[in-house]
Amino acid sequence: MSVDVLLVEDNPGDVRLTQEAFRAANWDIHLHVASDGVEAMEFLRKEGSYAEAPRPALILLDLNLPKMNGREVLAEIKTDNVLKTIPTVILSNSDTASDIAASYQLHANCYVTKPTLSDDLDQIIDYINSFWLKRTRLSTTAMN
Amino acid sequence: MNSASMSARIKVGAPLELGESSYRRLLDAAPDAMVVFNQAGDIILLNVQAEKQFGYRREDLLGRKVRTIIPEGFSERLLADGLRSVEDALAQQIGTGIELTGRRKDGREFPLEIMLSPLRSGGDVLVTAAIRDITARKAAERDLLHKMRELDRSNEELGRFAYVASHDLQEPLRMVASYTTLLCTRYKGKLGSDADEFIAFAVDGAGRMRQLIQDLLAYSRVGSTVKDLCSTSSEDALERTLIILRSVIEESGAVVTHDPLPTVLADDMQLVQLFQNLIGNAIKYQPPGVPRVHINAIRDGDRRWMFSVRDNGLGIDPQYFERIFGMFQRLHTREEFAGSGIGLAICKKIVERHGGRMSVESQPGVGSIFRFSLAGTETKATRSTEEKLACL
Numbered sequence: 001m002s003v004d005v006l007l008v009e010d011n012p013g014d015v016r017l018t019q020e021a022f023r024a025a026n027w028d029i030h031l032h033v034a035s036d037g038v039e040a041m042e043f044l045r046k047e048g049s050y051a052e053a054p055r056p057a058l059i060l061l062d063l064n065l066p067k068m069n070g071r072e073v074l075a076e077i078k079t080d081n082v083l084k085t086i087p088t089v090i091l092s093n094s095d096t097a098s099d100i101a102a103s104y105q106l107h108a109n110c111y112v113t114k115p116t117l118s119d120d121l122d123q124i125i126d127y128i129n130s131f132w133l134k135r136t137r138l139s140t141t142a143m144n
Numbered sequence: 145m146n147s148a149s150m151s152a153r154i155k156v157g158a159p160l161e162l163g164e165s166s167y168r169r170l171l172d173a174a175p176d177a178m179v180v181f182n183q184a185g186d187i188i189l190l191n192v193q194a195e196k197q198f199g200y201r202r203e204d205l206l207g208r209k210v211r212t213i214i215p216e217g218f219s220e221r222l223l224a225d226g227l228r229s230v231e232d233a234l235a236q237q238i239g240t241g242i243e244l245t246g247r248r249k250d251g252r253e254f255p256l257e258i259m260l261s262p263l264r265s266g267g268d269v270l271v272t273a274a275i276r277d278i279t280a281r282k283a284a285e286r287d288l289l290h291k292m293r294e295l296d297r298s299n300e301e302l303g304r305f306a307y308v309a310s311h312d313l314q315e316p317l318r319m320v321a322s323y324t325t326l327l328c329t330r331y332k333g334k335l336g337s338d339a340d341e342f343i344a345f346a347v348d349g350a351g352r353m354r355q356l357i358q359d360l361l362a363y364s365r366v367g368s369t370v371k372d373l374c375s376t377s378s379e380d381a382l383e384r385t386l387i388i389l390r391s392v393i394e395e396s397g398a399v400v401t402h403d404p405l406p407t408v409l410a411d412d413m414q415l416v417q418l419f420q421n422l423i424g425n426a427i428k429y430q431p432p433g434v435p436r437v438h439i440n441a442i443r444d445g446d447r448r449w450m451f452s453v454r455d456n457g458l459g460i461d462p463q464y465f466e467r468i469f470g471m472f473q474r475l476h477t478r479e480e481f482a483g484s485g486i487g488l489a490i491c492k493k494i495v496e497r498h499g500g501r502m503s504v505e506s507q508p509g510v511g512s513i514f515r516f517s518l519a520g521t522e523t524k525a526t527r528s529t530e531e532k533l534a535c536l
């Protein structure tokens with residue numbers, strides 16, 4: 001059964017790397033990509049062209065986005081009754097203490113710094129895949 | 145020159161006439177301009193230096209008011225007024241140099257410093273002023289202040305630049321490094337041996353770029369941290385360093401020893417970094433065999449400690465003693481030893497930030513000793529450590 005994951009990332013280079021990494025980790029993943037926060041929220045709320053969008057099992061969120069920044073997206077997801085139960089992993093360039101703290105304050109499920117080497121990214125995506133998508137139990141019922 | 149020892153007779157209200165040529169000669173021999181005033185602010189005596197300094201002949205100034213040569217600030221502060229006696233006025237100013245502005249005969253003004261002493265004569269108290277032209281000193285002070293501001297600004301800019309360099313360069317670097325690695329893993333052997341070689345160079349370059357950027361950031365951080373120096377156990381810092389270097393020490397079979405080390409005034413994290421770079425180098429730059437490193441500290445003058453890190457490594461040719469402390473300076477090829485050449489530059493910067501200097505003594509084929517000094521602390525705890533060390 002195919003699993004849907006939403007990647008919110010504006011850098012096409014990073015998008016492709018993440019796609020490659022997921023491909024190596026798990027062929028059953030359908031990776032959806034939103035390139036900014038506004039698009040991400042439309043996808044999650046099934047608005048406009050995203051009316052038929054599936055509910056993702058996992059959200060990978062970059063903090064550094066145009067228009068609406070990653071923190072705002074995180075805040076919106078985690079205060080929305082329907083969306084807050086979706087595990088949201090921050091995938092960010094930054095390793096500063098303040099960014100990490102702020103993300104956890106807003107209830108990010110975990111925080112990962114993007115590694116320099118693609119080998120390391122493969123490994124991280126593999127971990128994310130086995131942990132969040134294979135081992136942990138996710139809520140499939142949305143609260144209304 | 146003690147006023148009490150002078151026996152000149154002085155007529156109150158009249159220009160001072162001294163019969164004693166020895167007194168006059170003393171005054172004229174004084175290196176500073178000397179001027180004597182009475183309570184009314186009249187100039188009653190001056191020496192040759194004063195004539196030169198203000199551009200007047202003696203006769204032209206005698207009997208004139210002090211404000212002729214010091215337009216502002218003198219009378220108000222230094223002569224008796226309705227509110228205080230001259231002794232009180234003077235008492236406030238004795239021993240301190242007062243900065244005022246003097247005016248020469250040609251109208252030109254200049255900054256001066258005045259030192260005062262009271263001069264009793266008969267029933268009166270006169271004021272003797274030693275006056276020094278401080279134009280040069282003032283200019284030097286302004287220059288220094290200007291240079292310090294420039295230096296601060298320059299450092300700030302450099303820090304920002306280093307931050308931008310390391311931070312904003314990370315992302316494009318990630319793209320280069322990641323995709324060349326992908327090319328390597330996915331297409332190795334499939335695009336021909338030339339392509340393999342080209343890709344290998346690209347991957348290697350990206351890896352070194354990454355290291356350079358990290359080192360640049362580490363170097364810039366040394367100066368930019370605002371943590372104050374405080375009382376730190378250098379022995380604890382060394383222990384922490386040895387824990388960090390544990391795997392390097394195990395792999396090389398190195399033997400690291402130390403004498404008891406003192407409490408010093410330092411930034412503990414930077415001290416750890418300093419030890420780490422020096423001991424790491426000592427273990428790395430070795431011929432085959434067992435690396436031996438010894439750390440100790442001896443008294444350096446009253447208040448400082450001179451640390452040395454001694455090794456039995458490759459040694460350094462004296463002609464390179466200066467160069468090794470430069471940024472990204474290396475004495476070996478990348479095939480011989482890895483590393484970007486920033487380690488000793490960081491050490492030097494840390495030591496300088498702590499008010500010390502780094503030096504090296506070395507003999508190729510025998511080993512090296514790196515020395516640096518740190519300030520000791522004045523606490524009782526230190527004293528007992530010193531006592532302990534003194535007993536050894």
